[in-house]
Amino acid sequence: MRTGFQEQLDGLTQTLSDMCGLAGAAMERATQALLQADLVTAEQVISDHEHLAALRTQAEEAAFILLALQAPVASDLRLVVGSMQSVADSERMGGLALHVAKIARRRHPEHAVPEEVDGYFAEMGRIAVELSACAQEVVLSRDPEKAAQISRDDEAMDQLHKHLFTVLMDREWDHGVASAVDITLLGRFYERFADHAVEIGRRVIFQVTGETPEG
């Protein structure tokens, strides 16, 4: 019975890790779709999201069955509950990638993002992918040091996000209001994507050390 429990717990953790990887892959392709006005890739991100949503349902059911049949306590319980919460975060990350892809699709064949701010999104996309790769890794390795790295990398995302608003607000923005609206939403999507990765990292730290990191 105990072996069965451990296997189920490992399976849940593996699904969560896979979901973080899929969310990262979705954001990588969404960013590509955005920067290259690549409709095929945008459509792919949009249709692939169903898979992530299905994995969430599946993982939540697996966690529920674990709770019902195994009644774990202490650190095992914390792991199951935390995984359930992180599964929701990882699906939301995929949902935010989906939103990015939808903006790319809406503006096609135009580019949603003027060349002037391309660099911001290339870099925010790069950080988003890095954060999700980090989350994918730490839910398996349970390395609190590495998990803390996610919060540190998120600072770079926040800085970029702030700078992006400065560009929109302070200069002579000559790309029109529609473009400003798109960029505002896009910036928000990348920032929120990173926030969810941070949550996943914080949960790993809490599960391992019993302490909630500040933030």
Place this chain on the structure above:
Amino acid sequence: MRTGFQEQLDGLTQTLSDMCGLAGAAMERATQALLQADLVTAEQVISDHEHLAALRTQAEEAAFILLALQAPVASDLRLVVGSMQSVADSERMGGLALHVAKIARRRHPEHAVPEEVDGYFAEMGRIAVELSACAQEVVLSRDPEKAAQISRDDEAMDQLHKHLFTVLMDREWDHGVASAVDITLLGRFYERFADHAVEIGRRVIFQVTGETPEG
């Protein structure tokens, strides 16, 4: 023991209901702060959010203790797990009200929202408050009909949100880019607030009927 369990479960449900009410009150005041450029009210919403965050921590711990000590199964387990998830939604709703208040504070003594679109935010604020009142009620009453009402009311929010973008995008918007950025973010905050209320309602329906409503 069983009585203790039921009391704890009721306590958890009550906290969740209270949190929905607090999130609604926060959004009501944030909307007032926004529309009247009322700095005192904005500051109050911002400082009050700590209380909601503390309630979330407290509720999550209570749920965790319930799982650890009582090992509930079947519908009780579903209720505890669902409450944990909804507690996160309700805190996020308060967080979105906080974001609205922060935009009001940032633009003070100016109005963040030009008079032309005041009506949209008055109405989105009204719907947001209604949705949270509905969530506050149904987590206690567990009435699936009333819970389904939340999704229906959310459609009005989505329509308003879409119209708002039409105003920003299609007309001669002469309030500048900074204002368009604020309004884009504000629209998103109200829309997300409603989405979280919908999630809470859907969870009630699932707990009572065993079926996930479409959406």
